[in-house]
Each structure stands twice: as C-alpha cells, then as structure tokens.
Amino acid sequence: MDRPRGQASIEQLLAAKEIVVTCGSGGVGKTTTAAALAAMAAARHGGKVLVLTVDPARRLADALGVQALGNDARRVPASAFTDAGHPARGELWAAQLDTKQSWDDLVREHAPDRRTARRILDNKLYENISGRFVQSHEYIAMERLYDLHNEGTYDLIVVDTPPTRNALDFLEAPERMAEFFSSRFLRVLTAPARSRVVSFASKPFFTVADRVLGSQFLQDIAEFFSLFQTMAPGFVERANAVSRLLRNNRTTYVVVSTLEAAPLHEAGLFVEAITAKGFHLGAVVLNRVLPSYLLDEQAGLVAGALAGDPSAAAAALANGTGDEAQVARVLTEIAESFLRFQVVAQREAEQRSELSVATDVVAPVPYFETDICDLAGLLRLGEQIWT
Ligand SMILES: Nc1ncnc2c1ncn2[C@@H]1O[C@H](COP(=O)(O)OP(=O)(O)O)[C@@H](O)[C@H]1O
Numbered sequence: 476m477d478r479p480r481g482q483a484s485i486e487q488l489l490a491a492k493e494i495v496v497t498c499g500s501g502g503v504g505k506t507t508t509a510a511a512l513a514a515m516a517a518a519r520h521g522g523k524v525l526v527l528t529v530d531p532a533r534r535l536a537d538a539l540g541v542q543a544l545g546n547d548a549r550r551v552p553a554s555a556f557t558d559a560g561h562p563a564r565g566e567l568w569a570a571q572l573d574t575k576q577s578w579d580d581l582v583r584e585h586a587p588d589r590r591t592a593r594r595i596l597d598n599k600l601y602e603n604i605s606g607r608f609v610q611s612h613e614y615i616a617m618e619r620l621y622d623l624h625n626e627g628t629y630d631l632i633v634v635d636t637p638p639t640r641n642a643l644d645f646l647e648a649p650e651r652m653a654e655f656f657s658s659r660f661l662r663v664l665t666a667p668a669r670s671r672v673v674s675f676a677s678k679p680f681f682t683v684a685d686r687v688l689g690s691q692f693l694q695d696i697a698e699f700f701s702l703f704q705t706m707a708p709g710f711v712e713r714a715n716a717v718s719r720l721l722r723n724n725r726t727t728y729v730v731v732s733t734l735e736a737a738p739l740h741e742a743g744l745f746v747e748a749i750t751a752k753g754f755h756l757g758a759v760v761l762n763r764v765l766p767s768y769l770l771d772e773q774a775g776l777v778a779g780a781l782a783g784d785p786s787a788a789a790a791a792l793a794n795g796t797g798d799e800a801q802v803a804r805v806l807t808e809i810a811e812s813f814l815r816f817q818v819v820a821q822r823e824a825e826q827r828s829e830l831s832v833a834t835d836v837v838a839p840v841p842y843f844e845t846d847i848c849d850l851a852g853l854l855r856l857g858e859q860i861w862t
C-alpha cells in the first residue's frame with residue numbers, strides 16, 4: 476500500500492510521536508489498546524513509556540501495578556517483560572487518573588495564595604462539584620496529560636480516555652474550560668457576592684431556593700464561584716496550553732472500535748471530529764474482529780461441500796469404527812457453523828470498508844479467547860497491530 480512516510484504502521488507512528496490519545500466508546504477495548512500500545516513501545520522502541528489509564532479492569536490494574544487512588548506512576552518491572560517472553564528495551568510506567576487529586580493539585584497551583592486554595596478545597600460545594608462538572612473528567616485527563624508531558628520524564632505517553640457521551644467532549648474540553656472561565660456567566664455569578672445573593676433572593680426561584688436550601692447554601696454557592704474565579708487567569712492560560720498540546724504535531728489520536736453498529740458509528744464521529752479539528756489521526760484499531768481466514772473463498776467452498784455431503788470425509792475420519800453417521804453429524808455441524816461465521820465475517824468486512832477513514836493505518840485485532848489482563852496478553856494483542 477502506498478502510505479505517506481512515517482505513518483505506515485503503528486510501529487512507525489509510535490516512534491514518531493510523543494503523545495497518543497486513544498478514543499472510542501466504552502467497552503470496545505480502549506484501555507486495553509492503550510496499555511498494549513505502551514507495552515509494545517517500551518518493549519521494542521525503548522525509552523520511558525507511560526500509559527495513563529482511566530478505568531482499567533481490576534485485573535489489568537493489578538498487572539500494571541496501578542493504584543485505585545493516587546496519580547503516582549509505577550514502573551512495570553522489567554522481569555514482567557522477561558516472564559512474558561519479551562525482554563523490554565525500555566521502561567513501561569503506568570498511572571491511573573485520579574480525578575479528585577488532579578483537581579486539588581490544579582486548584583493549589585492556580586489559586587492566588589495558599590489561603591484561597593485552602594478555602595476552595597474546604598468549600599463544601601467544591602468536593603461535590605469538582606467531580607461533577609460537566610466534562611470535569613474529560614478536562615482533567617487532558618490537563619494531567621499536559622502536566623506529565625511538560626515534566627519531560629517520558630519519551631512517549633499513551634492516554635486512555637474516559638468514556639464520553641459525545642465524541643467532542645474531551646477534544647473540546649480545554650476550550651470549553653477556557654470559555655467558561657472567561658464567560659459572562661461566571662462574572663454574573665461572581666458579581667459582588669452579597670448584592671447578588673440579595674438580588675437573587677428577590678427573584679421567585681431564589682426566594683423558593685432560599686426557603687428550601689437556606690441562604691447559607693446560596694452563600695456557599697456564591698463564595699465558591701467567587702473563589703473559583705480568582706483562578707481564572709491561570710486557568711484560562713492553562714486550558715489554552717492544553718488545547719495547543721492536543722493539536723501539536725507530536726500528538727496523535729488512535730480511534731478504537733469494534734465492528735458493532737453503535738461503536739462503529741461513534742468511531743466515525745471521532746474520526747470526523749479529529750480531522751475537522753485538524754488533529755492528527757494516527758490509526759484506527761478495529762477490535763474483536765473475526766479472523767480473516769473466514770473470508771477465504773476456498774475455505775467457504777470446502778465448508779459448503781462438507782455441509783452438503785459429509786459422507787466421504789466421515790468415512791475417512793471414522794476409519795472403520797462404524798460411527799460414520801455420528802462423525803457425519805459432527806462434520807455437518809462444524810461446516811455449517813463455519814459458514815455462519817463466514818457470513819458474519821463478510822458483514823464485518825463490508826462495515827469496515829464503509830468506515831471511510833482519513834488514515835492509512837487500520838489495524839484489526841482478533842477476538843482473543845481469554846480476557847486480556849496481564850502483560851503477556853497486552854503484548855500478544857500489541858503484536859497483532861505492530862507492523
Ligand atoms: N481483542 C480482545 N479479545 C478478548 N478480550 C478483549 C479484547 N479486547 C478487550 N478485551 C477485554 O474486554 C474487556 C473491556 O476492555 P477495556 O479495554 O477495558 O474496554 P474499554 O476501555 O473500551 O471500556 C476487558 O476485560 C478486556 O480484557
């Protein structure tokens with residue numbers, strides 16, 4: 476295939492980039508793919524590679540040594556690679572995104588002084604709200620990525636992303652965050668706290684809110700937003716920097732999908748959104764696809780013949796034991812099952828070709844019979860898409 480240089484394979488993609496962001500709808504294997512890409516890069520390319528996971532399945536988290544809480548990265552021991560039969564040239568590090576801690580760090584960094592930081596962190600609403608801002612997860616994932624990239628510790632960072640309702644959610648999260656902090660909305664909310672509470676209180680909704688929630692609650696809200704606004708300049712600047720990082724030419728996006736209708740539709744939206752925003756679409760990984768030998772025409776003919784008349788094969792297999800009829804039934808069943816799988820594989824192939832993609836790297840990953848929950852499994856998956 477004629478591919479632009481430097482983008483011909485996952486191998487080359489990972490060698491050329493510093494950040495890989497995996498996207499796709501939930502359950503398609505996004506976390507697994509992110510970890511597999513990072514493990515392969517560490518094994519084959521060397522250097523320090525970090526996978527920033529969001530919601531790894533418990534056993535994978537254990538295998539990677541990532542903690543449920545805490546942003547600290549842990550190194551996956553070199554011995555784990557050797558045990559898996561792939562001695563690594565580099566180092567694999569893994570971290571789990573801790574949304575709460577990341578928000579707290581952000582507040583500490585951007586509050587004008589320690590006292591204000593303390594007041595924000597202690598604000599009753601903050602604890603509730605920080606985890607629930609629309610897109611708070613999406614933004615903080617990108618923010619954490621920015622931080623890690625800036626530290627310059629890693630040669631490659633692979634980021635897993637939280638499942639989103641909308642493809643654009645985290646691609647646009649930094650812009651939205653910047654907009655929010657410079658918005659009129661926030662200025663209105665934070666207009667001199669007391670006068671606003673008074674004027675709010677005169678409006679019917681707030682009169683009711685005041686009675687139901689108590690004026691203390693409204694005051695907490697007002698205080699929260701006032702305090703929060705003290706961080707606006709730093710926040711806006713930071714969100715813009717995060718935005719720039721997302722479209723940096725060292726950052727690439729890998730869309731993960733299965734060939735089921737809903738995830739595939741969502742993958743299409745991701746591909747559109749990424750290209751529309753001028754981001755670099757590095758690859759599309761199609762997970763859990765049926766093996767390509769099912770598409771082999773010759774194999775289909777053999778299965779068809781066997782399903783139609785298994786007698787000759789049954790005679791050969793039964794080998795004079797007199798169980799020919801039983802062997803024939805088994806053979807028919809197997810052949811028909813093959814043909815059914817072939818129909819599904821053909822449909823998958825059609826769906827695949829419908830996913831018109833602005834990238835040369837479309838990597839199919841077969842269905843593995845067992846869950847992928849250790850380094851050996853990740854490397855096995857990774858090898859499927861490497862070259
Ligand atoms: N190709 C595959 N074959 C078999 N199991 C897979 C495959 N890809 C992923 N899995 C399993 O599917 C589950 C969901 O994968 P995960 O990566 O957590 O999905 P996501 O992050 O997209 O929600 C995990 O248990 C994982 O081991």
Ligand SMILES: [Mg+2]
Nearest residue numbers: 505506530531
């Ligand atoms: Mg996941």
